Amino acid sequence: MAGMVPDQTPATSGDGYRRVVGPLLLPTWAMIGIFLVVPVALMAVYSFLTKEFRGGVDWQFSLAAYDQFFLNRGLFGDEPPVMEWTYITIFWRSIWQAAVATALCLAIGFPTAWFIATRPANTRGIWLFLITIPYWVNLLIRTVSLKFLIRDNGPLNEALMGAGLIDGPLPLVNTNLAVQLGLFYSYLPFMVLPVYAAVERYNFAYSEAAADLYASRWVTLREIVLPIVKPGIVAGCLLVFIPSLGAFLAPDLLGGAKTFMIGSLIDEQFKGSLGNWPFGAAVSMILMTLVMIALLVYARSTAKGGAA
């Protein structure tokens, strides 16, 4: 048998494992390749190309997109370059909106998840089901509906005025608050579900033990509950914060599209009158890099925390 092709040699357990599992992993690799690597690679390549005047790209290497993002050479491009704040402002606004939305989601989502997890086991499914029902409806339609609710002559303001609580309508629509509400409403279940999963596994005997040792409710929450359900909270925050960062439906419809958010800025580069594909790709790359850095920093800090 000597001299045969290598894979005829006696199989180690590792080889056998590879032979069986390797092909089974193909769908995973295909999935990652087609839906992750190829699109991101395309984006990276396009961000370094030269833009064509009326949309599209010229296959010439160029740093113009990144130059436009970071350097301001004046309206006519004839001034010495200084730091460009326009796009950083847009990024900062988006990050702030997403952070507020995440905080709102946590403030409402955590008690909700706690409530569901403390119901009798046979009714929890119904509560979770109720949480998901509104999300069977398309995001666009839910966002427009929210606008109907909060507009100046909408039911919310009419009810408040009818009850004599306010004299004139609360200006809600076309404000930052409306955008934050919209993001909160869009992504709430992404907070509730992972937090619920964590709280459900929490052993309530710990709380009883803490109470027996004279810990106040606040101390029990801070010292016992939160550290144990923290992974669920972190997962929920990431799931809300990251899509909120790139959202453009809520800012456009509820915020009145008065200011660019990261999402609408990118959208405009491809569909709108600005038509600058390399710049749209570059903004996407920068956003992705920022998110990646934030995740890495978090991962390292938790790794250290675990080791200590």
Place this chain on the structure above:
Amino acid sequence: MKFRLSALALLMASPAFAEGELKVYHWFEYIPQELVDKFTAETGITVTIDTYDSNESMLASLKAGKLGQYDVAVPGDYMVQIMGAEGLLDSFTPEELPNFGNIDPKWIDVPFDPGRKSSIPYQWGSTAFSVNRDVYTGDINTLAMIFNPPEELKGKINVLDSQGEVLALGSIYMGIPQCSTDKEQLKALSDMLVAAKANWASFGSDTAKDVLVSGDAAAGMIYNGFSAKARAEGANVEYAYPKEGYVVWMDNMVLLKDAPNRDNALKFMNFLLQPENAAAVTNYAAYTSGVMGVEPFLDEAIKSSPENNPPATAPAGSFIQVCDEEAQKLYDAIWINLKK
């Protein structure tokens, strides 16, 4: 995309039976079928219509290999100019169209096709703004309603989320030429827009009618036909023809380069220049024809609509100009700065 389109074009290429055929590349829902049938009955020419939903997608597919498949298309004003510059248009002489004289003289020397060498008017409309008359009762025929609004309208204004239209109307308000590259003028335009924005509630194009009907906005930049629809839906809005000027747009039927049935294309264009036929398109699409003598054939509602009938005192509107790349860059920067 390009490859797919050219493959499609190859598949669709059929032996040219130049006699009796006409290939039209048209907007969706922009010509009544009865009118097409009438043309076929009169001439025996079979008409095939393919449709598109934006000027840009039409341009892209013609450039990607469909040129030579179609005889005529219906681009908007600025797109006529771009297609002309890209060499996609054939030209004709007025003598080739017996009804050329029916074109309203004001639509002959248009900036996007001076003298009408490649195109004929199809339908046109305008872009200005409408004001809710329950909220503001004064004179509305000035662009100050949008750019320096009275107290009643402050914070209740919607503007189109469209760079071309906002910057063009702003330039008209300030008396600055479009596609200017003058530093002082552009700085002034940018400052004026930033100051005006403080009084605006929202930017939105496809919502422009809805916000007027719902009352979210008391004034809004809008297209004339869209404003007529807002009025029909119960909003007490009046469409303004501002004294400083306003934006007009026109869709035009163009003769395409390498048209397989050039003679039939000219017959069809000539057919559409007959007042009765032009009126049929207007009755269907609810805009305005560029042909003289259509009035006896128009539906009463369209004929009398205030949105389609500028007051005698209204100035002429201006088309959005096609800026070169250098000027366009400046306008892009102003727009980004406005929305940053």
